[in-house]
């Protein structure tokens with residue numbers, strides 16, 4: 001199996017983090033890319049598991065050194081994928097799942113060829129609003145409005161992705177993205193052992209043909 005980068009984007013509240021976590025829990029061939037961010041950890045979030053929480057100064061210094069595959073500003077904070085994180089997962093021989101917003105996704109697509117991108121759409125504006133509020137009902141109305149304005153911008157980017165899935169419910173969307181991973185894993189150009197496997201099979205078939213001819 002040749003690993004690829006699975007880019008998962010959706011507007012905030014669209015469900016990409018939930019989908020990413022469910023896929024990683026269900027599959028052996030997939031690992032989550034832990035992003036770096038300058039935002040504060042939310043309750044329950046663990047450094048090195050949910051994010052690498054960096055100070056703004058450290059983030060900027062590492063960005064200056066070219067350590068990020070991609071980065072973006074979202075709200076008040078910086079977010080980015082470290083090259084070493086990508087290398088770490090690929091060295092395990094696993095696909096890497098990246099939960100990134102659209103600007104970061106654009107940079108990844110421009111820099112790497114081994115990318116499969118999936119955009120998750122909410123079924124409707126009402127559902128998006130409900131999910132955003134449901135996640136954090138104490139969200140300040142200004143912040144909520146900010147996220148919705150950003151969602152309008154992000155939706156404009158959806159046609160740039162390889163696949164579009166609609167998040168009607170969690171089980172359905174997880175199984176649709178899993179089907180995409182399965183198909184993409186079977187692509188001829190991702191099968192590193194194809195030539196060897198075919199050569200062996202042809203040899204075996206030829207041997208049987210020889211035996212059959214001798215009967």
Ligand code: 5GP
Nearest residue numbers: 035036071072074079080081099100101104
């Ligand atoms: P949150 O603060 O809710 O965890 O994430 C806010 C936004 O940042 C989400 O849209 C999420 O996909 C995006 N994000 C998380 N990690 C990265 C990253 O490494 N790069 C980019 N470009 N966006 C990220």
